[in-house]
Amino acid sequence: MTTQRADAAARRALILDAADAVFGQHGVTAPLDMVVERAQVGRATLYRNFPDRAALIEALLKRAVVRIERQVERLGDRDDALFQVLDGMASRLVHSPALSDYWRAVDPDHPPMAAARLAVREALKAPIQRAIAAGLCRPDLQPTDISLISSMLGAALRGKTTEEREHLAARAMDLLRGGLHGPSHEPAG
Incomplete structure (x- = not known):
């Protein structure tokens, strides 16, 4: 269970890092698919962590x-x-x-x-x-x-x-x- 939590926290941080980079380059209205692509996670993983922009x-x-x-x-x-x-x-x-x-x-x-x-x-x-x-x-x-x-x-x-x-x-x-x-x-x- 601890490993799952650590993995989930790491994915969440990865998504935040990707969003920071994408928004920094393209603005906060950039398509969230760009965040998904940069974080190399699935769209479901993004929305499981963050239900919306x-x-x-x-x-x-x-x-x-x-x-x-x-x-x-x-x-x-x-x-x-x-x-x-x-x-x-x-x-x-x-x-x-x-x-x-x-x-x-x-x-x-x-x-x-x-x-x-x-x-x-x-x-x-x-x-x-x-x-x-x-x-x-x-x-x-x-x-x-x-x-x-x-x-x-x-x-x-x-x-x-x-x-x-x-x-x-x-x-x-x-x-x-x-x-x-x-x-x-x-x-x-």
């Missing part, structure tokens, strides 16, 4: 949240954990543009979306507080600001190629780092 997209969103939570855990008590997580978010925007666009476009009150946003805010509360305490971050940063930061990073989605998106995401992070540090308190000369 919405369930598949929601699973991808949940997986993105879990990745952020795990990254926060791995980083532990590092003062710069917030910036490491934001760098990771920028990278995911670059490599999964369609899903990232969906994340930003869907009504924030849609229950799965609201739950995902809440989970990310909760995961980043401690890293935000550590960054503030260490003087790495402006003292007025709130967990609710993460959605705004994510939207700002979303400007990288305007790049037509992965290279363009990487450049735009890196530039956005450079600008955000300065803004997150806060205004200089030195007198103007």
Whole structure:
């Protein structure tokens, strides 16, 4: 029974990886047969795991949240954990543009979306507080600001190629780092 569960989990992960790649290349409206083909599973296996496109997209969103939570855990008590997580978010925007666009476009009150946003805010509360305490971050940063930061990073989605998106995401992070540090308190000369 354990082997069956492990096999089912592996197939589910394979389908999610395939969907992420297909949606990243062709958008979230790409034919699900492309996901089936890329995952090398049967159509029945896809629908047994994800009854429809919405369930598949929601699973991808949940997986993105879990990745952020795990990254926060791995980083532990590092003062710069917030910036490491934001760098990771920028990278995911670059490599999964369609899903990232969906994340930003869907009504924030849609229950799965609201739950995902809440989970990310909760995961980043401690890293935000550590960054503030260490003087790495402006003292007025709130967990609710993460959605705004994510939207700002979303400007990288305007790049037509992965290279363009990487450049735009890196530039956005450079600008955000300065803004997150806060205004200089030195007198103007």
